[in-house]
Amino acid sequence: MMKSSFFASASALCLGLLLAIGAGSQANAAAKCIKGDRKAPYTIGWANIYSVPTWMKQTQGTIEAEVETLKKQGLVDKLVVTDAQGDANVQIQQIQSMIDSDVDAIILIAGSSTAPARVLADACAKGIAIINFDSLVDTDDVTAKVNTDSAQWGDQAAKFLIDAIGGKGKILILNGPAGVSVSDDRRKGADAALKAHPDVTVLAETNTPYNVAPAQEAVTSLLFANPEIDGILSLGGALSAGAVLALDKQGREQVPITGENARQFLELWKEKGLKSWATMQPNWLGAFATYTAVQALEGKDVPAFVKIPLPVIDNSNMDQYLARAADFPADGYIYSPYDEDLFKKLLAGK
Amino acid sequence: MSTVPSAGQAGALYWPVQARRNVGVRGLFAVVLAFLFAYGFLFPGLLTASGFAKFTQSWFPLALVAMAQAILMLTGGISLAIGAMVSLGAVIAATTMTGPLGVAGGAAAVALTGLGIGAATGFIVVRLRLPAIVVTLAGSFIIGGAALLILPRPGGAIPEWLSDLLAGNTPAAFVVLVLIVLLWKLYLATPLGLSLYAAGENPVGAYRSGVPVDGARIAAYAISGLLSTGAGLFVAAQTGSGDPVIGAAFTLNSIAAAVLGGIGFLGGQGTMRGALAGSLLLSLMISVMFFLGFTPVAQYVAQGLIIIGAVAIPQFRKVQQ
Numbered sequence: 001m002m003k004s005s006f007f008a009s010a011s012a013l014c015l016g017l018l019l020a021i022g023a024g025s026q027a028n029a030a031a032k033c034i035k036g037d038r039k040a041p042y043t044i045g046w047a048n049i050y051s052v053p054t055w056m057k058q059t060q061g062t063i064e065a066e067v068e069t070l071k072k073q074g075l076v077d078k079l080v081v082t083d084a085q086g087d088a089n090v091q092i093q094q095i096q097s098m099i100d101s102d103v104d105a106i107i108l109i110a111g112s113s114t115a116p117a118r119v120l121a122d123a124c125a126k127g128i129a130i131i132n133f134d135s136l137v138d139t140d141d142v143t144a145k146v147n148t149d150s151a152q153w154g155d156q157a158a159k160f161l162i163d164a165i166g167g168k169g170k171i172l173i174l175n176g177p178a179g180v181s182v183s184d185d186r187r188k189g190a191d192a193a194l195k196a197h198p199d200v201t202v203l204a205e206t207n208t209p210y211n212v213a214p215a216q217e218a219v220t221s222l223l224f225a226n227p228e229i230d231g232i233l234s235l236g237g238a239l240s241a242g243a244v245l246a247l248d249k250q251g252r253e254q255v256p257i258t259g260e261n262a263r264q265f266l267e268l269w270k271e272k273g274l275k276s277w278a279t280m281q282p283n284w285l286g287a288f289a290t291y292t293a294v295q296a297l298e299g300k301d302v303p304a305f306v307k308i309p310l311p312v313i314d315n316s317n318m319d320q321y322l323a324r325a326a327d328f329p330a331d332g333y334i335y336s337p338y339d340e341d342l343f344k345k346l347l348a349g350k
Numbered sequence: 351m352s353t354v355p356s357a358g359q360a361g362a363l364y365w366p367v368q369a370r371r372n373v374g375v376r377g378l379f380a381v382v383l384a385f386l387f388a389y390g391f392l393f394p395g396l397l398t399a400s401g402f403a404k405f406t407q408s409w410f411p412l413a414l415v416a417m418a419q420a421i422l423m424l425t426g427g428i429s430l431a432i433g434a435m436v437s438l439g440a441v442i443a444a445t446t447m448t449g450p451l452g453v454a455g456g457a458a459a460v461a462l463t464g465l466g467i468g469a470a471t472g473f474i475v476v477r478l479r480l481p482a483i484v485v486t487l488a489g490s491f492i493i494g495g496a497a498l499l500i501l502p503r504p505g506g507a508i509p510e511w512l513s514d515l516l517a518g519n520t521p522a523a524f525v526v527l528v529l530i531v532l533l534w535k536l537y538l539a540t541p542l543g544l545s546l547y548a549a550g551e552n553p554v555g556a557y558r559s560g561v562p563v564d565g566a567r568i569a570a571y572a573i574s575g576l577l578s579t580g581a582g583l584f585v586a587a588q589t590g591s592g593d594p595v596i597g598a599a600f601t602l603n604s605i606a607a608a609v610l611g612g613i614g615f616l617g618g619q620g621t622m623r624g625a626l627a628g629s630l631l632l633s634l635m636i637s638v639m640f641f642l643g644f645t646p647v648a649q650y651v652a653q654g655l656i657i658i659g660a661v662a663i664p665q666f667r668k669v670q671q
Contacts, residue, residue: 051646083646087599089585090636093408097640100393100401114504114591118513138504138591179498179595 031296032304033143035127041077042104042297044290047095049111049135051083053210054332055283056109059134062287062338063107069340075294088112095119098128105129105293107286110137113181117141129296131289134281135182143296146289146306150182153279153310154189154235157258160277161233164256168199169230172222174215174239178207186235203229208239212264212331215242216249223250231255237262237278237333244268261313261333263325270322278313284338291343306346311336374612375624381660382627385634392641400519407516407588409633410523411436411581415600416607416629417534417622418577423608425550425570426617427475427482432578432604434493436597439464439582441497444506444592453512460583461576467493468575472568490601497594506592517588530577534622542569551618607632610657631660 030036046063050056060081070076080103084091088111096119098106106128110116117139123130124141133146161171173190176183194200203226208214215234219242223229229252234240237260244265247254254272259265261280269276285308296302313321321334328334372379395401415432422429429435439460446456471489475482516522537543545566548556557563581600586592611628613620635656639649 048646080640080643081646082640083649085599087603088593088596089408089411089599092589093633093636094640096404096408097393097637100395100404101641112504112589112593112596114506115585115589115593115596118517118588118590179503181503184503 030299031129031143031302033124033128033130033141034296034299036299037127038104038297040075040294040298041071042075042294043078043080043102044076044293045080045095045098045103045106046082046286046290047091047098047106047108048081048083049088049091049109050086051081054329055210055281058283058329058332058335059109059286062284063290066287066290070290070294075298076290084111086111088115092116092119095123099123099126102126103128104297105131107131107133107289107293108137108142109134111135113138129293131293131296133285133289135180140304144292144302144304144306146285146292146308148279148281148285148308148310149189150185151189154186154191155193156279156310156312157186157235157277158190158193158233161231161256161258162193162197162200164275164277165200165231167197170201170203170226170228171231171233172203172219172226172229172243173205174219174232174234174236174243175205175207176210176236176239183207183235190233190235206239208242210236210238212238212242212245215239216246217242219243219246220250223247223252229255232257234258236260237265237280240276240278241265241268244272244274248272261311261321261335263328263330263332263334266313266318266322266334267325269318275315276318278318279310280313280333280335282308282311282338283333283335287338288343288346291340292347295347300347302347308346371621372623375621375627378611378624378627378631378660381656382631382634385631385638389634389638389641392638399521403519403521403523405637406521406524406527408637409630410527411585411588411600412603412607412629412633413527413626414530414577414581414584415604416611416625417530418574418581419604420608420611420613420620420622420625421546421570421577422482422574423550423613423615424546424617424620425567426553427567427570428605428615429471429486429489429571429574429578430483430601431471431486431490431493432574433597433599433601434490434497435464435467435575435578436582436585436600437497437594438467438493438500438597439579440586440596441501441506441582441592441594442579443583443586444508445500447509447512448507453509457583460579464576464579465572466575468578469568469572471575472571475571476564476567494595501592501594504591504593506586508587508590508592510590513587513590515587516584523584531622531626537573542566546570547618549617553617603629603632606657610660631656 067076067079082094084094091111099122106123116137120130120139121141130142131144132142136145136147175187204222206218208218232243234243234257240257240259241262241264254274256275259276259278261278292302325334390396396405418432442460442463443456446459447453475485545561548561549563549566553563585596607629608625611624613625635653
C-alpha cells in the first residue's frame, strides 16, 4: 500500500516534471514578451500618436473591423483607443495607463523612434503583446514590428523617375517633415539611384507635413525660381497631389512624378494623364497588427519583424484602384485589398 | 493678490497673505483634488510607490515648463521657445552623457546652455526693447534647428543608472520637484526675486522705487531657460535617449498650464502654486480620462470643458460677490 502510493506519487512527480519541461519548451517557442498567462478574450490597446489625419482614421477603421471579426471568434472583448495628439510624451503616459489597466496587447504607431523604449520594456516584462507598425521604435522589447521598407520605397521611386526622364534632367525632391524616421528613410533610399546618375540634377528639396496645402505652397514658390523642371521625386501621396495642383495653377506642363495611393493624387493622375508610379503604406497594417497580437497571445510564434511587400500602382493597374475609389474618403488612401489569408501568408513568410 | 511677503513682515501675517493669494485658484485646487481622488479610485495602484513614481514622472517635465513659462509671465514676458529648449536640453543630454563629458559634464552643459540662451533672450527682449513674443518665436526656430543639427534624428543615449534613478520605480522626480519649489521660495526672498512681481505688475513704478527691473526680468529669462533645458534632460532620462522634436508640444502646454493656474498675461498676477496645479490638472486629465474609458473624441471635448470650468468657476463667484 505504502509502496504503491509512493510509486504513484513518484510517477506523478515525473509526469509533472515532463509536463513542466513540455510547457517550458512551448514557452520558448512563443513570441517575445508573451508569457502564456493571458487568456482569451483579450483586451487590445491601440496607442495612436495622432488620430486626426485621414490616413490614421482609415487605419483605425481597419483595426476596428478586425476587432469585430475577432470578437465574433471570441478572441477579443474590448478595444481601448488613445490619441496622443502628436505628443510623444503623452503617448508614453497613455501606454503607462494601458499597462496600469492591464490590457493584454498594445498596438502602436510610435510618436518617437526612441522615446517609448523604457515604457515598452515595462509592458513587455508584464507579458503584454506589443505590435508596433508604421512608425517604428528602435528598441527590441516588442513582440513584433510590422512595416513596409521605407528605403525600398525611396529607391523604387527614384529608379522610376530617373527612367521616366531618360536618365538625365532637373528634378525637385519633395520630402515629409524633417527629423521623422519615415521621411528620412525614404529620402536615404533614393540616394543610391541618384548618385548613380550624375546627369540628374536636384534643383531643390522641400520638407513639409504630409498634406496637400503646404506641399502645393512649397512647390509653387520653387516653380517661380526654376523655369525648367523635368521631373518631381515626391515621397508622399499628398505631396504629389500638391505638386500636380501647383503645376496646374501655374499653367506649367505636367512632368513625370512619383507618388502614393492618395485618392486625390490617383484622380489627378487619371485626369491629367500623367506618367506616374505610386506605392503605399497600406492602411490594413493596423488590422494586421491586431491580428498578429492575438496570434502571439494565442501562443503562436510570430516573426520579430514582418516586412510587408510594397504594392505598386502604375499606369497598367491604376484603373483597378480608381474603380474602388467610391469606397474611400475623398481625401483618403485607396489601399490594396486584404483578407485573413493574406495575413496568414505574411506571418508564415518569415 | 500679488502681494509678496517681505522679510520685514511679521510671521503672523504670512499665512493670511498666502491664503489671500490662493483666492483665484481655489476652484482649480478643488478640481485637481477631485481628479486626484478619482484617479486613485479608478487606479488603486497609484498608491503604491512605483505607481506614484510613474505618475509623478509623467507630470514632472510639464511641471517644470509650467514654472518656466509662469516666471516669464509674472514679469510680463512670454516664451514661445520653451518646447524647442526642451528638445535642445534632451539632445544635449543624450549626446554628451555617455561621451567623455560624463553625466556631470553633460548636466553642466545642459544647465549652461539653458541659462545662456535664456539670458541672451532676456537681454534682447529687455535691453533692445523688442516684443518677447517675436524674439522667442524667432528663437524657437533657431533653437529647434540647433537641436536638429546636434541630433538629426532620434538617437543618443543616457546612462542606464541615471534613467533608473530619475525615472525608475522610486519617486525621485517628485523629490526633485519639491526641491525646485523650495528653491523658488528661497529665490522669492532674494532682492531679484522680490523685484520679480514688482517688475511685472508696475515696471515704471518699480523702477522709480529703485527696483532693478531689467535685472529681474533678464534673470527670469535665464531661470526659465534653465528650467526648460532641465525638463529636456529629464525627458531624455525618462526615455533613455534624445529626440530632436520631443519638446514641440511643451510650448502650448506650458502656456495652458500657467493660464489655467491663474497667471495673467499682463504680468505680476498669479502664483507659482497655481501654475503647478494647472500643469498637474493637464497631466491628470490624460490618465483619468483613459481610465474612465473616454474615446479620443470625447476626450477633446471633456478637456475643453474641464479647462473652461476650472478657469470660469472662480470668476462666477467673483461676479456674484
